[in-house]
Amino acid sequence: xxxxxxxxxxxxxxxxxxxxxxxxxxxxxxxxxxxxxxxxxxxxxxxxxxxxxxxxxxxxxxxxxxxxxxxxxxxxxxxxxxxxxxxxxxxxxxxxxxxxxxxxxxxxxxxxxxxxxxxxxxxxxxxxxxxxxxxxxxxxxxxxxxxxxxxxxxxxxxxxxxxxxxxxxxxxxxxxxxxxxxxxxxxxxxxxxxxxxxxxxxxxxxxxxxxxxxxxxxxxxxxxxxxxxxxxxxxxxxxxxxxxxxxxxxxxxxxxxxxxxxxxxxxxxxxxxxxxxxxxxxxxxxxxxxxxxxxxxxxxxxxxxxxxxxxxxxxxxxxxxxxxxxxxxxxxxxxxxxxxxxxxxxxxxxxxxxxxxxxxxxxxxxxxxxxxxxxxxxxxxxxxxxxxxxxxxxxxxxxxxxxxxxxxxxxxxxxxxxxxxxxxxxxxxxxxxxxxxxxxxxxxxxxxxxxxxxxxxxxxxxxxxxxxxxxxxxxxxxxxxxxxxxxxxxxxxxxxxxxxxxxxxxxxxxxxxxxxxxxxxxxxxxxxxxxxxxxxxxxxxxxxxxxxxxx
Numbered sequence: 001x002x003x004x005x006x007x008x009x010x011x012x013x014x015x016x017x018x019x020x021x022x023x024x025x026x027x028x029x030x031x032x033x034x035x036x037x038x039x040x041x042x043x044x045x046x047x048x049x050x051x052x053x054x055x056x057x058x059x060x061x062x063x064x065x066x067x068x069x070x071x072x073x074x075x076x077x078x079x080x081x082x083x084x085x086x087x088x089x090x091x092x093x094x095x096x097x098x099x100x101x102x103x104x105x106x107x108x109x110x111x112x113x114x115x116x117x118x119x120x121x122x123x124x125x126x127x128x129x130x131x132x133x134x135x136x137x138x139x140x141x142x143x144x145x146x147x148x149x150x151x152x153x154x155x156x157x158x159x160x161x162x163x164x165x166x167x168x169x170x171x172x173x174x175x176x177x178x179x180x181x182x183x184x185x186x187x188x189x190x191x192x193x194x195x196x197x198x199x200x201x202x203x204x205x206x207x208x209x210x211x212x213x214x215x216x217x218x219x220x221x222x223x224x225x226x227x228x229x230x231x232x233x234x235x236x237x238x239x240x241x242x243x244x245x246x247x248x249x250x251x252x253x254x255x256x257x258x259x260x261x262x263x264x265x266x267x268x269x270x271x272x273x274x275x276x277x278x279x280x281x282x283x284x285x286x287x288x289x290x291x292x293x294x295x296x297x298x299x300x301x302x303x304x305x306x307x308x309x310x311x312x313x314x315x316x317x318x319x320x321x322x323x324x325x326x327x328x329x330x331x332x333x334x335x336x337x338x339x340x341x342x343x344x345x346x347x348x349x350x351x352x353x354x355x356x357x358x359x360x361x362x363x364x365x366x367x368x369x370x371x372x373x374x375x376x377x378x379x380x381x382x383x384x385x386x387x388x389x390x391x392x393x394x395x396x397x398x399x400x401x402x403x404x405x406x407x408x409x410x411x412x413x414x415x416x417x418x419x420x421x422x423x424x425x426x427x428x429x430x431x432x433x434x435x436x437x438x439x440x441x442x443x444x445x446x447x448x449x450x451x452x453x454x455x456x457x458x459x460x461x462x463x464x465x466x467x468x469x470x471x472x473x474x475x476x477x478x479x480x481x482x483x484x485x486x487x488x489x490x491x492x493x494x495x496x497x498x499x500x501x502x503x504x505x506x507x508x509x510x511x512x513x514x515x516x517x518x519x520x521x522x523x524x525x526x527x528x529x530x531x532x533x534x535x536x537x538x539x540x541x542x543x544x545x546x547x548x549x550x551x
Contacts, residue, residue, distance in 0.1 A: 002451050005066050009063065012512045023481070024484070026485075026495040044062075045094070046121035051097070054097050055098070060099060063094070063096045068092075071124065077120075086109075093107055105117050139407055139409065146368060157404060160354040162402070170343050188331045195320060200320040204321070215299065218289065355400075369394060380412075387415055388418075389412070392408065409423075452483070466488040466491055469488070470492075499514055526546060527542070
Protein backbone atom coordinates (compact mmCIF):
# COMPACT_ATOMS: atom_id res chain seq x y z
CA UNK A 1 0.00 0.00 0.00
CA UNK A 2 0.97 3.66 -0.38
CA UNK A 3 2.78 4.91 2.73
CA UNK A 4 4.10 8.33 1.84
CA UNK A 5 3.98 10.89 -0.95
CA UNK A 6 6.42 13.80 -1.13
CA UNK A 7 6.22 16.69 -3.62
CA UNK A 8 8.60 19.53 -4.29
CA UNK A 9 7.87 22.35 -6.76
CA UNK A 10 5.07 20.37 -8.41
CA UNK A 11 2.53 22.55 -10.30
CA UNK A 12 1.41 24.92 -7.49
CA UNK A 13 2.81 22.92 -4.56
CA UNK A 14 6.18 24.24 -3.28
CA UNK A 15 6.75 21.42 -0.80
CA UNK A 16 4.50 18.74 0.67
CA UNK A 17 4.88 15.43 2.46
CA UNK A 18 1.88 13.26 3.26
CA UNK A 19 1.52 10.05 5.23
CA UNK A 20 -1.17 7.59 4.13
CA UNK A 21 -2.86 4.85 6.09
CA UNK A 22 -4.82 1.68 5.48
CA UNK A 23 -8.56 1.87 4.95
CA UNK A 24 -10.61 4.47 3.10
CA UNK A 25 -9.22 8.02 2.72
CA UNK A 26 -10.83 10.96 0.97
CA UNK A 27 -9.31 14.08 -0.52
CA UNK A 28 -11.62 17.10 -0.66
CA UNK A 29 -11.39 20.83 -1.24
CA UNK A 30 -12.86 23.74 -3.11
CA UNK A 31 -13.21 23.64 -6.87
CA UNK A 32 -9.89 24.61 -8.40
CA UNK A 33 -7.91 23.99 -5.21
CA UNK A 34 -5.99 21.22 -6.91
CA UNK A 35 -7.53 18.06 -5.49
CA UNK A 36 -6.32 16.01 -8.45
CA UNK A 37 -2.74 17.30 -8.13
CA UNK A 38 -1.87 14.49 -5.75
CA UNK A 39 -3.22 11.90 -8.17
CA UNK A 40 -1.26 13.54 -11.01
CA UNK A 41 1.89 13.54 -8.88
CA UNK A 42 1.42 9.89 -8.00
CA UNK A 43 0.94 9.00 -11.65
CA UNK A 44 4.16 10.84 -12.51
CA UNK A 45 6.04 8.77 -9.91
CA UNK A 46 4.53 5.66 -11.49
CA UNK A 47 5.73 6.44 -15.00
CA UNK A 48 3.18 8.73 -16.65
CA UNK A 49 4.33 11.30 -19.18
CA UNK A 50 6.23 14.23 -17.68
CA UNK A 51 6.75 17.59 -19.36
CA UNK A 52 7.73 21.14 -18.44
CA UNK A 53 4.17 21.85 -17.29
CA UNK A 54 4.54 19.74 -14.13
CA UNK A 55 7.09 22.10 -12.61
CA UNK A 56 6.13 25.06 -10.45
CA UNK A 57 6.74 28.35 -12.25
CA UNK A 58 10.31 29.53 -11.72
CA UNK A 59 11.49 26.23 -10.18
CA UNK A 60 14.55 24.36 -11.47
CA UNK A 61 12.80 21.00 -11.34
CA UNK A 62 9.74 19.21 -10.02
CA UNK A 63 10.30 16.19 -7.80
CA UNK A 64 7.91 13.46 -6.65
CA UNK A 65 8.66 10.54 -4.32
CA UNK A 66 6.23 7.74 -3.45
CA UNK A 67 6.89 5.10 -0.81
CA UNK A 68 5.00 1.80 -0.88
CA UNK A 69 4.96 -1.46 0.97
CA UNK A 70 6.73 -3.68 -1.56
CA UNK A 71 4.31 -6.42 -2.70
CA UNK A 72 5.54 -10.01 -2.79
CA UNK A 73 4.67 -10.16 -6.51
CA UNK A 74 7.46 -7.65 -7.22
CA UNK A 75 10.24 -9.39 -5.26
CA UNK A 76 11.66 -11.42 -8.15
CA UNK A 77 11.42 -8.47 -10.56
CA UNK A 78 13.21 -6.11 -8.14
CA UNK A 79 15.96 -8.66 -7.56
CA UNK A 80 16.46 -9.34 -11.28
CA UNK A 81 16.56 -5.60 -12.10
CA UNK A 82 18.95 -4.79 -9.25
CA UNK A 83 16.45 -2.67 -7.30
CA UNK A 84 16.52 -4.44 -3.94
CA UNK A 85 16.54 -1.65 -1.37
CA UNK A 86 18.25 -1.25 2.00
CA UNK A 87 14.93 -1.56 3.85
CA UNK A 88 13.24 -4.92 3.22
CA UNK A 89 9.56 -4.61 2.37
CA UNK A 90 9.85 -0.96 1.28
CA UNK A 91 9.64 0.30 -2.29
CA UNK A 92 10.65 3.90 -3.01
CA UNK A 93 9.90 5.47 -6.39
CA UNK A 94 11.35 8.88 -7.26
CA UNK A 95 10.95 11.02 -10.37
CA UNK A 96 12.23 14.47 -11.35
CA UNK A 97 11.38 16.64 -14.35
CA UNK A 98 13.52 19.73 -14.95
CA UNK A 99 12.53 23.04 -16.50
CA UNK A 100 13.48 21.75 -19.96
CA UNK A 101 11.24 18.68 -19.60
CA UNK A 102 14.11 16.23 -19.05
CA UNK A 103 13.01 13.38 -16.81
CA UNK A 104 14.98 11.11 -14.46
CA UNK A 105 13.76 8.21 -12.33
CA UNK A 106 14.96 6.01 -9.47
CA UNK A 107 13.70 2.83 -7.82
CA UNK A 108 15.01 2.22 -4.30
CA UNK A 109 17.76 4.75 -4.97
CA UNK A 110 19.03 3.15 -8.19
CA UNK A 111 18.59 4.85 -11.58
CA UNK A 112 15.62 3.43 -13.51
CA UNK A 113 13.75 3.97 -16.76
CA UNK A 114 10.20 5.28 -17.05
CA UNK A 115 9.24 1.89 -18.49
CA UNK A 116 10.48 0.22 -15.32
CA UNK A 117 8.38 2.61 -13.23
CA UNK A 118 5.33 1.55 -15.23
CA UNK A 119 6.17 -2.13 -14.78
CA UNK A 120 6.30 -1.61 -11.02
CA UNK A 121 3.06 0.40 -11.08
CA UNK A 122 1.15 -2.61 -12.43
CA UNK A 123 1.72 -4.33 -9.07
CA UNK A 124 0.98 -1.33 -6.84
CA UNK A 125 -2.31 0.40 -7.59
CA UNK A 126 -5.31 0.87 -9.84
CA UNK A 127 -6.51 4.37 -10.75
CA UNK A 128 -10.10 4.97 -11.85
CA UNK A 129 -10.62 8.44 -13.33
CA UNK A 130 -13.79 10.51 -13.60
CA UNK A 131 -14.05 9.69 -17.30
CA UNK A 132 -13.47 5.97 -16.83
CA UNK A 133 -16.73 5.25 -18.66
CA UNK A 134 -15.18 6.46 -21.91
CA UNK A 135 -12.76 3.53 -22.06
CA UNK A 136 -15.64 1.14 -21.36
CA UNK A 137 -17.14 2.03 -24.74
CA UNK A 138 -14.01 0.81 -26.55
CA UNK A 139 -13.85 -2.83 -27.59
CA UNK A 140 -10.21 -3.29 -26.55
CA UNK A 141 -10.83 -1.95 -23.05
CA UNK A 142 -13.91 -4.10 -22.45
CA UNK A 143 -12.12 -7.20 -23.69
CA UNK A 144 -9.11 -6.52 -21.48
CA UNK A 145 -11.39 -5.99 -18.47
CA UNK A 146 -13.18 -9.30 -19.04
CA UNK A 147 -9.86 -11.08 -19.57
CA UNK A 148 -8.61 -9.62 -16.30
CA UNK A 149 -11.62 -11.03 -14.46
CA UNK A 150 -11.10 -14.39 -16.17
CA UNK A 151 -7.42 -14.39 -15.23
CA UNK A 152 -6.46 -14.70 -18.88
CA UNK A 153 -3.26 -13.85 -20.70
CA UNK A 154 -3.57 -13.49 -24.47
CA UNK A 155 0.18 -13.49 -25.17
CA UNK A 156 0.14 -17.05 -26.48
CA UNK A 157 -2.98 -16.33 -28.55
CA UNK A 158 -1.32 -13.29 -30.15
CA UNK A 159 1.76 -15.40 -30.94
CA UNK A 160 -0.35 -18.12 -32.56
CA UNK A 161 -2.24 -15.50 -34.57
CA UNK A 162 1.05 -14.00 -35.80
CA UNK A 163 2.22 -17.46 -36.93
CA UNK A 164 -1.11 -18.05 -38.69
CA UNK A 165 -0.93 -14.67 -40.41
CA UNK A 166 2.66 -15.30 -41.55
CA UNK A 167 1.63 -18.67 -43.02
CA UNK A 168 -1.40 -17.08 -44.72
CA UNK A 169 0.74 -14.29 -46.21
CA UNK A 170 3.33 -16.79 -47.47
CA UNK A 171 0.69 -18.90 -49.23
CA UNK A 172 -0.95 -15.79 -50.71
CA UNK A 173 2.39 -14.57 -52.07
CA UNK A 174 3.10 -17.98 -53.57
CA UNK A 175 -0.25 -17.98 -55.36
CA UNK A 176 -0.22 -14.34 -56.48
CA UNK A 177 3.47 -14.14 -57.47
CA UNK A 178 3.94 -17.69 -58.70
CA UNK A 179 5.26 -16.71 -62.15
CA UNK A 180 7.58 -14.03 -60.77
CA UNK A 181 8.97 -16.39 -58.15
CA UNK A 182 9.49 -19.09 -60.76
CA UNK A 183 11.45 -16.70 -63.00
CA UNK A 184 13.54 -15.61 -60.02
CA UNK A 185 14.22 -19.26 -59.21
CA UNK A 186 15.34 -19.99 -62.78
CA UNK A 187 17.71 -16.99 -62.72
CA UNK A 188 19.26 -18.10 -59.43
CA UNK A 189 19.59 -21.72 -60.62
CA UNK A 190 21.40 -20.58 -63.81
CA UNK A 191 23.84 -18.39 -61.84
CA UNK A 192 24.52 -21.16 -59.34
CA UNK A 193 25.17 -23.64 -62.14
CA UNK A 194 27.60 -21.26 -63.82
CA UNK A 195 29.64 -20.60 -60.69
CA UNK A 196 29.38 -24.25 -59.65
CA UNK A 197 31.44 -25.15 -62.74
CA UNK A 198 34.31 -23.21 -61.23
CA UNK A 199 33.64 -24.76 -57.78
CA UNK A 200 35.41 -21.99 -55.83
CA UNK A 201 36.47 -22.89 -52.30
CA UNK A 202 36.88 -20.62 -49.30
CA UNK A 203 40.44 -19.26 -49.17
CA UNK A 204 41.31 -20.70 -52.58
CA UNK A 205 41.78 -17.33 -54.26
CA UNK A 206 44.54 -16.35 -51.81
CA UNK A 207 46.22 -19.75 -52.30
CA UNK A 208 46.10 -19.39 -56.09
CA UNK A 209 47.65 -15.95 -55.90
CA UNK A 210 50.46 -17.17 -53.64
CA UNK A 211 51.28 -20.16 -55.85
CA UNK A 212 51.13 -18.10 -59.03
CA UNK A 213 53.44 -15.51 -57.52
CA UNK A 214 55.95 -18.24 -56.65
CA UNK A 215 55.88 -20.00 -60.04
CA UNK A 216 55.97 -16.74 -62.01
CA UNK A 217 59.25 -15.83 -60.24
CA UNK A 218 60.66 -19.36 -59.92
CA UNK A 219 63.92 -18.72 -61.84
CA UNK A 220 64.74 -15.60 -59.86
CA UNK A 221 64.03 -17.45 -56.60
CA UNK A 222 66.31 -20.37 -57.58
CA UNK A 223 69.15 -18.06 -58.62
CA UNK A 224 68.93 -16.10 -55.39
CA UNK A 225 68.87 -19.28 -53.29
CA UNK A 226 71.99 -20.67 -55.05
CA UNK A 227 73.85 -17.41 -54.57
CA UNK A 228 72.91 -17.31 -50.88
CA UNK A 229 74.00 -20.94 -50.36
CA UNK A 230 77.32 -20.26 -52.03
CA UNK A 231 78.02 -17.30 -49.74
CA UNK A 232 76.98 -19.20 -46.63
CA UNK A 233 78.69 -22.55 -47.19
CA UNK A 234 79.80 -23.45 -50.74
CA UNK A 235 82.38 -20.81 -51.56
CA UNK A 236 85.99 -21.76 -51.05
CA UNK A 237 87.47 -20.62 -47.77
CA UNK A 238 85.56 -17.34 -48.10
CA UNK A 239 82.10 -18.56 -47.09
CA UNK A 240 80.39 -17.36 -43.95
CA UNK A 241 80.60 -20.69 -42.13
CA UNK A 242 84.34 -21.02 -42.67
CA UNK A 243 85.06 -17.43 -41.70
CA UNK A 244 83.00 -17.71 -38.52
CA UNK A 245 84.71 -20.99 -37.60
CA UNK A 246 88.14 -19.41 -38.03
CA UNK A 247 87.08 -16.49 -35.82
CA UNK A 248 86.07 -18.92 -33.08
CA UNK A 249 89.42 -20.76 -33.34
CA UNK A 250 91.36 -17.50 -33.14
CA UNK A 251 89.60 -16.35 -30.01
CA UNK A 252 89.83 -19.81 -28.44
CA UNK A 253 93.61 -19.58 -28.45
CA UNK A 254 93.57 -16.51 -26.20
CA UNK A 255 90.35 -16.97 -24.22
CA UNK A 256 92.20 -18.11 -21.10
CA UNK A 257 93.74 -14.67 -20.75
CA UNK A 258 90.44 -12.71 -20.56
CA UNK A 259 87.11 -14.06 -19.29
CA UNK A 260 85.19 -11.62 -21.49
CA UNK A 261 86.32 -13.47 -24.61
CA UNK A 262 84.20 -16.50 -23.63
CA UNK A 263 80.99 -14.46 -24.06
CA UNK A 264 82.04 -13.45 -27.56
CA UNK A 265 82.87 -17.04 -28.47
CA UNK A 266 79.40 -18.12 -27.31
CA UNK A 267 77.81 -15.53 -29.58
CA UNK A 268 79.90 -16.64 -32.56
CA UNK A 269 79.05 -20.30 -31.93
CA UNK A 270 75.35 -19.38 -31.93
CA UNK A 271 75.80 -17.53 -35.23
CA UNK A 272 77.63 -20.55 -36.69
CA UNK A 273 74.76 -22.84 -35.72
CA UNK A 274 72.25 -20.49 -37.38
CA UNK A 275 74.38 -20.33 -40.53
CA UNK A 276 74.47 -24.14 -40.66
CA UNK A 277 70.67 -24.25 -40.27
CA UNK A 278 70.29 -21.73 -43.08
CA UNK A 279 72.57 -23.84 -45.26
CA UNK A 280 70.43 -26.96 -44.70
CA UNK A 281 67.25 -24.98 -45.44
CA UNK A 282 68.65 -23.53 -48.66
CA UNK A 283 69.74 -27.01 -49.85
CA UNK A 284 66.27 -28.38 -49.12
CA UNK A 285 64.63 -25.43 -50.91
CA UNK A 286 66.79 -25.98 -54.03
CA UNK A 287 66.10 -29.74 -54.01
CA UNK A 288 62.36 -29.05 -54.39
CA UNK A 289 62.47 -25.86 -56.44
CA UNK A 290 61.79 -26.31 -60.10
CA UNK A 291 60.36 -24.46 -63.05
CA UNK A 292 56.85 -25.76 -63.85
CA UNK A 293 55.44 -23.90 -66.89
CA UNK A 294 52.52 -26.35 -67.21
CA UNK A 295 51.35 -25.69 -63.66
CA UNK A 296 51.80 -21.96 -64.20
CA UNK A 297 49.55 -22.15 -67.27
CA UNK A 298 46.94 -24.02 -65.28
CA UNK A 299 47.02 -21.33 -62.62
CA UNK A 300 46.69 -18.60 -65.25
CA UNK A 301 43.64 -20.31 -66.72
CA UNK A 302 41.90 -20.86 -63.34
CA UNK A 303 42.60 -17.35 -62.10
CA UNK A 304 41.28 -15.94 -65.35
CA UNK A 305 38.03 -17.87 -64.81
CA UNK A 306 37.77 -16.46 -61.26
CA UNK A 307 38.32 -12.92 -62.48
CA UNK A 308 35.82 -13.31 -65.33
CA UNK A 309 33.01 -14.44 -63.02
CA UNK A 310 33.89 -11.80 -60.44
CA UNK A 311 33.63 -9.07 -63.08
CA UNK A 312 30.32 -10.44 -64.38
CA UNK A 313 28.74 -10.30 -60.94
CA UNK A 314 30.63 -7.19 -59.82
CA UNK A 315 32.25 -8.77 -56.80
CA UNK A 316 35.89 -9.17 -55.70
CA UNK A 317 37.19 -12.62 -56.75
CA UNK A 318 37.64 -13.66 -53.10
CA UNK A 319 33.87 -13.16 -52.53
CA UNK A 320 32.77 -15.81 -55.05
CA UNK A 321 32.45 -18.69 -52.51
CA UNK A 322 30.30 -16.55 -50.18
CA UNK A 323 28.21 -15.35 -53.14
CA UNK A 324 27.57 -18.93 -54.21
CA UNK A 325 26.49 -19.89 -50.67
CA UNK A 326 24.15 -16.86 -50.57
CA UNK A 327 22.53 -17.84 -53.87
CA UNK A 328 22.01 -21.38 -52.63
CA UNK A 329 20.26 -20.06 -49.51
CA UNK A 330 18.07 -17.79 -51.64
CA UNK A 331 17.22 -20.70 -53.94
CA UNK A 332 16.22 -22.84 -50.97
CA UNK A 333 14.02 -20.01 -49.70
CA UNK A 334 12.40 -19.63 -53.12
CA UNK A 335 11.80 -23.37 -53.32
CA UNK A 336 10.03 -23.16 -49.96
CA UNK A 337 8.12 -20.05 -51.04
CA UNK A 338 6.79 -21.75 -54.20
CA UNK A 339 5.91 -25.09 -52.63
CA UNK A 340 2.19 -24.41 -52.24
CA UNK A 341 1.48 -27.89 -50.92
CA UNK A 342 3.95 -27.40 -48.07
CA UNK A 343 2.67 -23.86 -47.45
CA UNK A 344 -0.91 -25.10 -47.26
CA UNK A 345 0.16 -27.72 -44.74
CA UNK A 346 1.96 -25.08 -42.67
CA UNK A 347 -1.12 -22.84 -42.70
CA UNK A 348 -3.36 -25.73 -41.65
CA UNK A 349 -1.01 -26.51 -38.75
CA UNK A 350 -0.78 -22.85 -37.69
CA UNK A 351 -4.56 -22.49 -37.89
CA UNK A 352 -5.07 -25.63 -35.80
CA UNK A 353 -2.85 -24.23 -33.02
CA UNK A 354 -4.55 -20.82 -33.22
CA UNK A 355 -8.06 -22.28 -33.14
CA UNK A 356 -7.24 -24.43 -30.12
CA UNK A 357 -5.93 -21.44 -28.15
CA UNK A 358 -8.75 -19.16 -29.33
CA UNK A 359 -11.37 -21.72 -28.30
CA UNK A 360 -9.75 -21.98 -24.87
CA UNK A 361 -9.74 -18.20 -24.47
CA UNK A 362 -13.34 -17.94 -25.69
CA UNK A 363 -14.55 -20.60 -23.25
CA UNK A 364 -12.86 -18.83 -20.34
CA UNK A 365 -14.38 -15.50 -21.39
CA UNK A 366 -17.88 -17.01 -21.55
CA UNK A 367 -17.38 -18.56 -18.14
CA UNK A 368 -16.27 -15.23 -16.64
CA UNK A 369 -18.94 -13.11 -18.35
CA UNK A 370 -21.83 -14.37 -16.23
CA UNK A 371 -20.30 -13.74 -12.78
CA UNK A 372 -19.02 -10.33 -13.90
CA UNK A 373 -22.47 -9.33 -15.22
CA UNK A 374 -24.15 -10.53 -12.02
CA UNK A 375 -21.71 -8.66 -9.77
CA UNK A 376 -22.05 -5.38 -11.68
CA UNK A 377 -25.84 -5.76 -11.82
CA UNK A 378 -25.89 -6.13 -8.03
CA UNK A 379 -23.75 -3.01 -7.62
CA UNK A 380 -26.11 -1.05 -9.90
CA UNK A 381 -29.07 -1.58 -7.58
CA UNK A 382 -27.72 0.84 -5.01
CA UNK A 383 -26.48 3.37 -7.52
CA UNK A 384 -29.82 4.79 -8.64
CA UNK A 385 -30.47 2.06 -11.19
CA UNK A 386 -32.75 -0.26 -9.25
CA UNK A 387 -34.04 -3.00 -11.51
CA UNK A 388 -31.27 -2.29 -14.00
CA UNK A 389 -29.22 -5.04 -15.55
CA UNK A 390 -25.70 -5.40 -16.87
CA UNK A 391 -24.73 -7.93 -19.55
CA UNK A 392 -21.51 -8.96 -21.23
CA UNK A 393 -22.12 -9.80 -24.89
CA UNK A 394 -19.66 -12.03 -26.76
CA UNK A 395 -20.26 -11.82 -30.50
CA UNK A 396 -18.45 -14.05 -33.03
CA UNK A 397 -16.13 -12.12 -35.34
CA UNK A 398 -16.31 -12.46 -39.10
CA UNK A 399 -12.64 -13.45 -39.22
CA UNK A 400 -10.04 -14.56 -36.68
CA UNK A 401 -8.23 -11.71 -34.92
CA UNK A 402 -5.20 -11.49 -32.68
CA UNK A 403 -7.48 -11.10 -29.64
CA UNK A 404 -9.60 -14.14 -30.48
CA UNK A 405 -12.75 -15.24 -32.26
CA UNK A 406 -15.23 -12.97 -30.50
CA UNK A 407 -15.74 -9.31 -29.67
CA UNK A 408 -16.66 -8.24 -26.13
CA UNK A 409 -19.25 -5.53 -25.52
CA UNK A 410 -20.85 -4.25 -22.32
CA UNK A 411 -24.65 -3.88 -22.44
CA UNK A 412 -26.75 -2.09 -19.85
CA UNK A 413 -30.44 -1.65 -19.08
CA UNK A 414 -30.82 1.30 -16.73
CA UNK A 415 -34.30 0.34 -15.52
CA UNK A 416 -36.41 -2.75 -15.01
CA UNK A 417 -38.12 -3.90 -18.17
CA UNK A 418 -35.79 -2.07 -20.55
CA UNK A 419 -33.67 -3.91 -23.09
CA UNK A 420 -29.90 -3.88 -22.50
CA UNK A 421 -28.13 -1.66 -25.01
CA UNK A 422 -24.45 -1.02 -25.70
CA UNK A 423 -22.93 1.06 -22.91
CA UNK A 424 -21.78 3.72 -25.38
CA UNK A 425 -25.38 4.34 -26.48
CA UNK A 426 -26.71 5.07 -22.98
CA UNK A 427 -27.86 8.70 -23.20
CA UNK A 428 -27.49 9.82 -19.60
CA UNK A 429 -24.06 11.01 -18.57
CA UNK A 430 -25.02 10.36 -14.95
CA UNK A 431 -25.86 6.75 -15.78
CA UNK A 432 -22.53 6.36 -17.56
CA UNK A 433 -20.66 7.64 -14.51
CA UNK A 434 -22.59 5.34 -12.20
CA UNK A 435 -22.01 2.38 -14.50
CA UNK A 436 -18.30 3.12 -14.55
CA UNK A 437 -18.34 3.27 -10.75
CA UNK A 438 -20.25 -0.01 -10.46
CA UNK A 439 -17.79 -1.72 -12.80
CA UNK A 440 -14.78 -0.14 -11.05
CA UNK A 441 -15.95 -1.28 -7.63
CA UNK A 442 -16.79 -4.77 -8.86
CA UNK A 443 -13.55 -5.31 -10.74
CA UNK A 444 -11.45 -3.74 -8.00
CA UNK A 445 -12.77 -6.30 -5.54
CA UNK A 446 -11.46 -9.03 -7.82
CA UNK A 447 -8.16 -7.34 -8.67
CA UNK A 448 -4.76 -7.75 -6.99
CA UNK A 449 -3.61 -4.13 -6.47
CA UNK A 450 -3.58 -3.19 -2.78
CA UNK A 451 -4.16 0.52 -3.43
CA UNK A 452 -7.22 1.78 -5.29
CA UNK A 453 -7.61 5.41 -6.31
CA UNK A 454 -10.94 6.90 -7.43
CA UNK A 455 -10.50 10.34 -8.98
CA UNK A 456 -13.97 11.98 -8.94
CA UNK A 457 -15.67 8.88 -10.32
CA UNK A 458 -18.74 9.94 -8.31
CA UNK A 459 -19.28 12.94 -10.60
CA UNK A 460 -22.94 13.25 -11.57
CA UNK A 461 -24.41 11.40 -8.57
CA UNK A 462 -25.87 12.58 -5.30
CA UNK A 463 -28.39 11.90 -2.54
CA UNK A 464 -28.93 8.27 -1.60
CA UNK A 465 -26.73 7.16 -4.48
CA UNK A 466 -23.85 9.17 -3.02
CA UNK A 467 -24.36 7.41 0.31
CA UNK A 468 -24.14 4.07 -1.45
CA UNK A 469 -20.93 5.15 -3.17
CA UNK A 470 -19.43 6.04 0.19
CA UNK A 471 -20.45 2.72 1.72
CA UNK A 472 -19.04 0.80 -1.26
CA UNK A 473 -15.69 2.55 -0.96
CA UNK A 474 -15.61 2.01 2.81
CA UNK A 475 -16.37 -1.65 2.15
CA UNK A 476 -13.46 -1.81 -0.26
CA UNK A 477 -11.27 -0.12 2.34
CA UNK A 478 -11.83 -3.02 4.74
CA UNK A 479 -9.20 -5.09 2.91
CA UNK A 480 -7.64 -2.56 0.52
CA UNK A 481 -6.21 0.91 0.74
CA UNK A 482 -8.72 3.21 -0.97
CA UNK A 483 -8.12 6.88 -1.81
CA UNK A 484 -10.95 8.91 -3.35
CA UNK A 485 -10.94 12.44 -4.69
CA UNK A 486 -14.55 13.55 -4.17
CA UNK A 487 -16.87 16.54 -3.97
CA UNK A 488 -19.68 14.61 -2.24
CA UNK A 489 -20.08 15.06 1.55
CA UNK A 490 -21.87 11.70 1.75
CA UNK A 491 -18.75 9.97 0.40
CA UNK A 492 -16.37 12.01 2.55
CA UNK A 493 -18.36 11.18 5.71
CA UNK A 494 -17.77 7.46 5.16
CA UNK A 495 -13.98 7.77 5.09
CA UNK A 496 -11.58 6.56 7.75
CA UNK A 497 -9.19 9.42 6.97
CA UNK A 498 -9.82 12.87 5.52
CA UNK A 499 -7.36 15.14 3.68
CA UNK A 500 -8.28 18.69 2.67
CA UNK A 501 -6.70 20.63 -0.20
CA UNK A 502 -6.64 24.40 0.13
CA UNK A 503 -5.54 27.10 -2.31
CA UNK A 504 -3.89 30.20 -0.90
CA UNK A 505 -2.45 33.40 -2.35
CA UNK A 506 1.10 34.32 -1.35
CA UNK A 507 1.55 37.73 -2.88
CA UNK A 508 0.78 37.19 -6.53
CA UNK A 509 1.51 33.46 -6.41
CA UNK A 510 -1.12 30.77 -5.92
CA UNK A 511 -0.01 27.84 -3.77
CA UNK A 512 -1.77 24.65 -2.77
CA UNK A 513 -1.53 22.89 0.60
CA UNK A 514 -2.89 19.62 1.94
CA UNK A 515 -3.63 18.87 5.58
CA UNK A 516 -5.36 16.15 7.57
CA UNK A 517 -8.84 17.08 8.78
CA UNK A 518 -9.81 15.71 12.20
CA UNK A 519 -12.35 16.69 14.83
CA UNK A 520 -13.95 20.08 14.30
CA UNK A 521 -11.87 20.67 11.18
CA UNK A 522 -13.47 17.69 9.54
CA UNK A 523 -16.93 18.76 10.66
CA UNK A 524 -16.29 22.17 9.10
CA UNK A 525 -15.13 20.64 5.82
CA UNK A 526 -18.17 18.36 5.57
CA UNK A 527 -20.40 21.37 6.37
CA UNK A 528 -18.67 23.40 3.63
CA UNK A 529 -19.33 20.57 1.17
CA UNK A 530 -22.97 20.58 2.26
CA UNK A 531 -23.73 24.28 2.22
CA UNK A 532 -20.86 26.33 0.86
CA UNK A 533 -18.49 28.77 2.56
CA UNK A 534 -21.03 30.22 5.01
CA UNK A 535 -21.29 27.64 7.75
CA UNK A 536 -24.63 27.70 9.56
CA UNK A 537 -25.52 25.87 12.70
CA UNK A 538 -27.81 23.69 10.60
CA UNK A 539 -25.09 22.55 8.21
CA UNK A 540 -22.66 21.99 11.07
CA UNK A 541 -25.23 19.88 12.89
CA UNK A 542 -25.95 17.94 9.72
CA UNK A 543 -22.23 17.38 9.17
CA UNK A 544 -21.78 16.02 12.72
CA UNK A 545 -24.77 13.73 12.24
CA UNK A 546 -23.36 12.40 8.96
CA UNK A 547 -19.99 11.71 10.54
CA UNK A 548 -21.53 10.02 13.57
CA UNK A 549 -23.70 7.77 11.42
CA UNK A 550 -20.97 7.10 8.86
CA UNK A 551 -22.95 8.75 6.08
